[in-house]
Amino acid sequence: MNPYEPHVIEEKWQKYWEERETFRVDEDPSKKKYYLLEMFPYPSGNIHMGHVRNYSIGDVIARYKRMKGLNVLHPMGWDAFGMPAENAAIERGVQPASWTHANIDYMRTQLKRLGFGYDWRREIATCDVDYYRWEQLMFLKMYERGIVYRKSSPVNFCPKCQTVLANEQVEGGNCWRCGEEVVQKELTQWFFAITKYADELYEYCDRLPGWPEKVTSMQKNWIGKSYGVEVHFSLEDGTPFTIFTTRPDTLYGVTFMVLAPEHPLSAQLPAGTAQEKEVAAFIEKVKTQDRSFRGEISLEKEGVFTGKYAINPLTGNKIPIYVGNFVLMEYGTGAIMAVPAHDQRDFEFAREYNLPVIVTITPKDRILDPAAMDCAYVDEGVLVNSDRFNGMNNREAINSIIDYLEEKGLGTRTVNYRLKDWGISRQRYWGAPIPIIYCDECGTLPVPEKDLPVVLPVDLEIKMVGRSPLADHPEFYEVDCPVCKKKARRETDTMDTFVESSWYFLRYTCADYDKGPLDRKRVDHWMPVDQYIGGIEHAVLHLLYSRFFNRVLNELGLVGVREPFENLLTQGMVIKDGAKMSKSKGNVVDPNYLIEKYGADTARLFCLFASPPEKDLDWSDQGVEGSFRFLQRVWRLVNERADVLCVIKSLDQLPGAQGDNKLLIHKIHKTVKKVTEDLERFHLNTAIASIMELVNTIYKFVEKEPADEASRAVLKGGCETVLRLLFPFVPHIVSELWEMLGGDVASLGAIWPSYDEGLVKEEKVMIAVQVNGKLRDTCEADRDMTQEDLGEMVLALEKIQKHLEGKQVKKTIVVPNKLVNIVC
RNA sequence: GCCUGGGUGGCGGAAUAGGCAGACGCAAGGGACUUAAAAUCCCUCGCCCGUAUGGGCGUACGAGUUCAAUUCUCGUCCCAGGCACCA
Known part of the structure; x- marks a missing residue:
């Protein structure tokens, strides 16, 4: 007998697969296609256990589907742009490009040693010009259509990474990558107009039955769709100003208005009044406060009176206007109507500044006394103090009042989203250059298509400074204006690396195509991805960006489908000693060690056996x-x-x-x-x-x-x-x-x-025999015995008779081939 | 606060459409083989009472529906993840 020597046989069979190109796949009209994809790794230098788990699950499914006769596309590649390459460059004096490629080479051998079957002909590294050149072309097409635009706005900035972060990339006020506290900066940045798709992205969440509800609900939550109405209030002099509310049923209870400090009226209104100084000081104070800090619910509600009043369009009442620290300029119109009786925030503010409280919704079982309330009443009820709407249930009143407002031209039904446009500028070197040129004469210009790609130079020195190293590299940024031919300057920011991962799954279908970004025929053959597998941590990042990007490419005619991923499986984390494996926790298990000690098959088997894929895996x-x-x-x-x-x-x-x-x-x-x-x-x-x-x-x-x-x-x-x-x-x-x-x-x-x-099916089955629902015996019976026969047979059992002694059988329930329950 | 998940032996986890709770594995204990150990094989293994045949309890907790509930309904507690002054 031969001993089991994993290394010998694993090497043998990996060679066998490689030589025969077992996993090579092309379009085959005679077979049903199956596109299986796992989230591609960042080439950090080593495959970790999370990858082993993710790719083991994928490999099982790929091999299984192939055995079932499907034509399986199972590709692999590298999410190769990103910060760690730059950090390595600074720390070790190596070039990000060579560092990245060396890592890729090593990690590819690791994946091969684990026996994963990919069609390596389709391998992609997003840092290769042949990949990102097409992304630059997409950027230009999006620019033409107004889906890319530039604006100045307060942005999230990570001081450690020295770059801007999108909203999605800030976790509880900290950088998603390094955990550093994020600060606010005013910067001019490039944005993708993802909000144009907010509604579709939201609504399609309910049309993704192959996705875990957890993920779609997180996305819906993030997009934050809310139905309401914009109500046109006006100042005493008739100047109109508009607020957004989801609670028009409380319009009769408005006792004050609050503006965001950034709202233009905040500074204008008090001008020339006694309040001017106080308001200016307040706005200044709020401005200097950290924005992440301002978002905290625990923050004391503060505000100042502007000295001016608004007119409630329904009641004609004169209402004082305040500036408050709890109103956000970015949401709605940056101004709110305050109804202290029925909104907790407004209530707190009203109590703080002794503002009146008017109850307009009353519960059925008691009477609210505005003076005695210690919190806002936010539940359902019947309208009071609301003129023609009195007596109406408040839920119904929402629509009736909106209808009335629209009829009188006092308001417009509106939907608001929490989602913001995706800021993609990064003040970093190791990313895809944004193909834009700034000319003093001609302004902001797209790089002409014929001049693409804008190649990222790979031979420059990298220092840690607060802007892209490209900005210190004249060979890169010095360029002639494509219009007037005078000296102009290139954009030196690069794109967020989430842009690359927003379309890599499309490129896999035609990785060798050189006549354009995508070969529509092949893309249409393979798309959508039948099964996508990856970590839950990308629930609102990569997965939302990809859904957006795919839609844009669909509109550009590059892709046939609207949604890229038909089915999604989110695998759990690998846990050891109660915590996620991480260097800082010192609880990392190195896949190399496992392969050396037990072989790839054991490593794979354990990852798959120890827990179901979507749950966390406890290392043992x-x-x-x-x-x-x-x-x-x-x-x-x-x-x-x-x-x-x-x-x-x-x-x-x-x-x-x-x-x-x-x-x-x-x-x-x-x-x-x-x-x-x-x-x-x-x-x-x-x-x-x-x-x-x-x-x-x-x-x-x-x-x-x-x-x-x-x-x-x-x-x-x-x-x-x-x-x-x-x-x-x-x-x-x-x-x-x-x-x-x-x-x-x-x-x-x-x-x-x-x-x-x-x-x-076997001919004999074991029947569980219960008396009054309690198991008393089991017995063997012929398959498919009639209910009557089974009932009879079971009554003859000794143990059953004992339990039935002196009792009257009331009822016998028979579940064929399974169970008899005698009720007495 | 809101939205998702989840809570089953010492542990990881099973139970697909309401029908024998604890499959499979790990750990533990006992035994066989061996000079010995490793490896391997066999047995025991939810808790309580009982020498035992057996009986009682048991899927976070409390109710309910049902002949029958880990599974369905309602309420409570706890844990994890997400969102959170979003008007």
Whole structure:
């Protein structure tokens, strides 16, 4: 018997796949296509356990679908622009480009050592000119259509990364990448008009049945759609000003108005009044406060009176106007109507500054006394103090009042979104240059298409400064104006790296295409991605950006589909000692170590068996041992009998089989069914568990050393089934054992075993027998016995009779082939 | 505060459409083999009472629906993730 030597066989089979280009795939009209994609890695230098898990799950699905006869596209590439390359350059004096490419080369060998089957011809590195040149072209097309624009605005800035961050990239006031506290800066930046698509992105969340609800609900939450009305108030002199509210049912309870400090009227209104100084001081004070700090709910509500009044369009009442620190300029119109009786924030403000409270919605069971209230009443109720709307339920009143406002020209039904446009300028070097030229004479100009690509120079010195190193590199930024030919200057900011990952899945379908960004024919053949697999951490970042970008490309005629990802599986994190694996926690398990000690098959198997894909995976060294043990058990099972079995023809059906043969045949078919169904719904851990059961059954079978021809044939059938079912999970050991059994290895990855529904069911079934819902006995019965017969049979059982003694049977419930419950 | 998930043995986790709770694995204990160890194999393994046949309890907690609830309904508690002065 040969020992199980993972390294030897893994190298052997990886070479075999490589030489035969097993995973190479092209469009094939005779087969159904299946595009399987895992989120591509950042080439940090090493594959980590999160990758191993993600790509193991993907590889199982890819191999399984291929065995099922689908034409599977399974590509891999590198999200290769980004900060760490620049940091390495500063720390170690290497070029970001060479650092990145060296990492890619090493990590590619790591992926190959894990046995993942990709079509490497389609490999992409986003830092290659042949990739980002097309992104620059897309940028220009978007610029033409007004989807890209430049504006000055307060932006999130990470002092550590020395660059701007999009809203999505700020987590609780901190940088998503390095955790540094984000500050606000006023900068002129390039933006993608994602808000133009806010409504569609929001509404389509409900048309993504293949996505986890968790993710779509996070996206909806982020987009933040709310229905309301813009109400036109006016100043005493008739100057109109507009506020947004979702609660027009409380319009009769407005007792003051509040403006955001940045609102133009905040400074204008008090001009020339006694309030002028005070207001100016207040605005200045709020401005200097940190914006992340200002967003905090705990912040005390503060404000000052502007000295001016507004007129409520419904009541004609004169209402004081304040400037307040809790009103945001970026949302709605930057001004609100305040209804202290029915809004908690307004209530707090009113109590602070002794402003009146008018109740306009009353609960059914009590009367609200404005003087005695200690918080706002925000629940449902009936309108009071509301003129013609009195007596109406407030939910209905919302629509009635909007209708009335619209009729009188006092307001407009509006929808507001929380989503902001995506700021994509980064003051960094290692990214795709933004193809724009600034000319003193001609202004902001797109780089002419014929001058693309704008190549990122790879030979410059990188220093940590508050702007892009490109800005210190005249060879890059000095350029002639494409219009007037005078000296002009290139944009030196680069694009957010999330732009590259917003369309890489499209480029995979035609990675070699050089006549344009995308070969529409091939894109249409493969898109949409049938199954996307990746971490939950991109729920609103990458996944939202990609949905947006794909829509834009759809409108540019580059893509046929609207939504890029049909089905999404979000895998959980890898946890050790109760925390996410990270260098700082010192709880990292190195995949190299695992491969060296146990081999790739064990590493894969453990990641897949220890927990279902979408849950967090608790790392366990003993669990890894267990997986290794199982593989050795499979190895011994086949290896020890290979000589005998390889000359026998295998059987998984044997009409008239009896005893152990029959039991094993049933188990084989049951297992094939179970594993097939489990794989279809990604229950990989239970699929493995049932293969383990089959292995256990076969061990029991061989214990009796059956020597007759039929038994051996069935045994071989069992072993072959185990191997076939196990192939997607642990392809190396399976290939080796398959060859040992004399099988055709080329067909191993192309045939998924089928099962016979008739052989899944056994003739005898175990019936659970309950009395009054409590299990009292079990008994064997013929399959499909009539309810009457089963009921009769069960009454004869000794234990059951004991429990029925002296009692009258009231009712008998029979679940065919499963259970009888006697009620007495 | 709001929106998602989730809470099952010592542990990771099963139970697909309301029908035997704890599959599979890990750990633990006992045994076989061995000069010994490793490896391997066998047995036990939710809790309580009982020598045992057996009985009671048990899927966060409390109610409810049902012949039957881990599964459905309502309420409560706890944990994780997301959003949060968004008008």
